[in-house]
Amino acid sequence: MLICALIKLLIMKKILIIGIIVSGIIACNNNQSGNNTNGANNSGQNQQTGNTGNPSYDPNRGEGKFTKVDVSPKLDVAMATSGEKVYSVKCAACHKLTDERLVGPGWKGVTSRHTAEWIMNFTTNTDEMLSKDPKAQAMLEICLVRMPNQNLTDQDARDVYEFMRQNDGVK
Numbered sequence: 001m002l003i004c005a006l007i008k009l010l011i012m013k014k015i016l017i018i019g020i021i022v023s024g025i026i027a028c029n030n031n032q033s034g035n036n037t038n039g040a041n042n043s044g045q046n047q048q049t050g051n052t053g054n055p056s057y058d059p060n061r062g063e064g065k066f067t068k069v070d071v072s073p074k075l076d077v078a079m080a081t082s083g084e085k086v087y088s089v090k091c092a093a094c095h096k097l098t099d100e101r102l103v104g105p106g107w108k109g110v111t112s113r114h115t116a117e118w119i120m121n122f123t124t125n126t127d128e129m130l131s132k133d134p135k136a137q138a139m140l141e142i143c144l145v146r147m148p149n150q151n152l153t154d155q156d157a158r159d160v161y162e163f164m165r166q167n168d169g170v171k
């Protein structure tokens with residue numbers, strides 16, 4: 001009796017598994033064709049915004065209040081020290097100082113990836129930059145998390161930028 005029941009159970013399991021596999025294949029195919037059309041639509045939309053979008057957008061500067069940041073070749077140690085404090089309170093949860101990604105990208109080399117203006121606009125005007133800037137959007141695609149606006153003052157943003165320069169080896 002027990003053996004009989006066991007065999008029955010095994011057969012049912014097999015049928016179930018086959019069923020799951022078959023429906024899985026159907027679902028995958030559906031998804032693929034769905035994604036393909038979505039992909040085509042998306043790229044169409046992107047092209048449209050690219051063509052008709054704001055032609056005055058400057059991807060080197062980003063979008064925000066900072067148009068020209070004065071940066072001396074030498075490190076401002078006082079600013080970098082304040083910047084490190086802001087970093088440990090507001091940024092360290094998501095950003096490492098190495099090139100390793102945590103929630104957001106690691107900060108090693110960030111000052112050579114972007115201009116001072118871009119970084120300070122991004123850190124003070126994060127939402128708008130994420131919706132407009134191609135580099136920010138590319139990061140969002142990798143990180144899958146939208147960086148929340150950190151409510152930095154202008155001075156905080158400048159201090160953190162100086163701390164980033166220190167982290168990138170400026171003395």
Ligand code: HEC
Binds near residue numbers: 104114122139
């Ligand atoms: C909750 C997590 C989180 C916090 C907190 C956070 N960030 Fe981010 N940051 C991100 C993510 C995620 C990205 C990548 C873009 C995206 O997906 O929104 C990013 C991207 C960046 C970039 C661009 C990095 C690059 O390599 O190009 C800078 C600069 C930056 N953040 C600065 C800051 C500063 C300054 C703070 C603190 C005041 C901070 N972030 C706090 C998640 C965070």
